[in-house]
């Protein structure tokens with residue numbers, strides 16, 4: 001059996017170990033410490049935002065972001081349907097209701113026209129949505145200019161789920177820095193990892209300070225433990241932040257490698273009709289966290305994305321269908337949805353290919369040959 005090729009596996013650069021050793025040598029093995037401060041500064045500098053809070057996960061970051069915007073039980077929050085469940089779950093944690101919006105075809109992210117339609121429809125029921133959560137899927141930026149325009153028109157704040165898009169940008173401006181708050185993730189399969197972790201980035205110092213406060217059990221300033229608010233245990237540990245500092249040194253290289261994976265697949269499948277790629281709109285730069293293809297069985301003489309997935313699985317190669325939209329998830333079946341069929345079609349025909357920044361040329365060739373064999 002050939003070695004396993006993973007969809008997206010952790011890729012250490014080298015300096016991580018040094019920073020972790022530093023944490024051990026100084027006995028900073030706590031959910032605060034110099035590496036946490038340093039990592040926050042690295043993130044703010046990289047995304048050109050003023051402030052960052054390092055947290056235990058991207059999900060925790062989203063949860064705190066919603067709390068910052070005052071989301072409470074019974075409120076409605078608009079969320080992209082085509083995404084990972086972690087974009088929507090924190091809405092439910094608060095007893096609020098997610099309202100799902102479908103995607104457009106240019107970026108596969110929240111459709112600004114359907115967003116407007118959804119807001120109008122919710123206003124008509126007497127409810128003003130409390131927040132809008134667009135997602136930059138697989139690293140491709142959503143159409144932020146148009147989404148922000150609609151959000152401004154109706155005076156609704158935007159939380160950007162940039163968990164998959166660290167290092168992506170529109171006209172040089174970092175994803176995560178467009179909304180009131182931006183969410184990042186450093187889970188094991190993301191473009192950089194702290195083994196598990198996340199962050200909030202923002203221009204708003206109050207939001208970031210308050211998030212750090214709530215993330216450390218909402219301890220009031222007192223020698224004893226005193227609390228006037230419900231807190232959370234959501235802070236990143238100094239050991240994880242040490243890994244993160246090392247990863248920041250190789251982030252740009254990871255992006256180059258992932259973009260090279262995408263270009264490799266694109267040229268490898270250039271002659272195959274029915275297999276298509278998502279291109280970057282002008283001014284958009286994707287970190288190409290995952291390389292994805294769409295497979296149109298009408299043009300491939302019947303070969304489906306599932307045929308490709310199962311074919312590659314036989315050669316020990318991991319691929320995965322695109323995210324199953326939230327409006328099709330049993331757990332969210334009672335949530336309102338404003339759609340046009342795009343997300344459903346993407347789910348039906350889309351496949352994520354192995355995309356790690358540590359793939360070898362041999363790995364990439366195995367994937368390409370595996371797919372070409374199916375089309376031979």
Ligand SMILES: *Cc1c(COP(=O)(O)O)cnc(C)c1O
Nearest residue numbers: 057058059084086087163185187
């Ligand atoms: C990974 C991810 C998250 C959650 O981040 P965790 O750090 O795993 O909690 C949220 N949204 C999207 C779109 C993600 O891909």
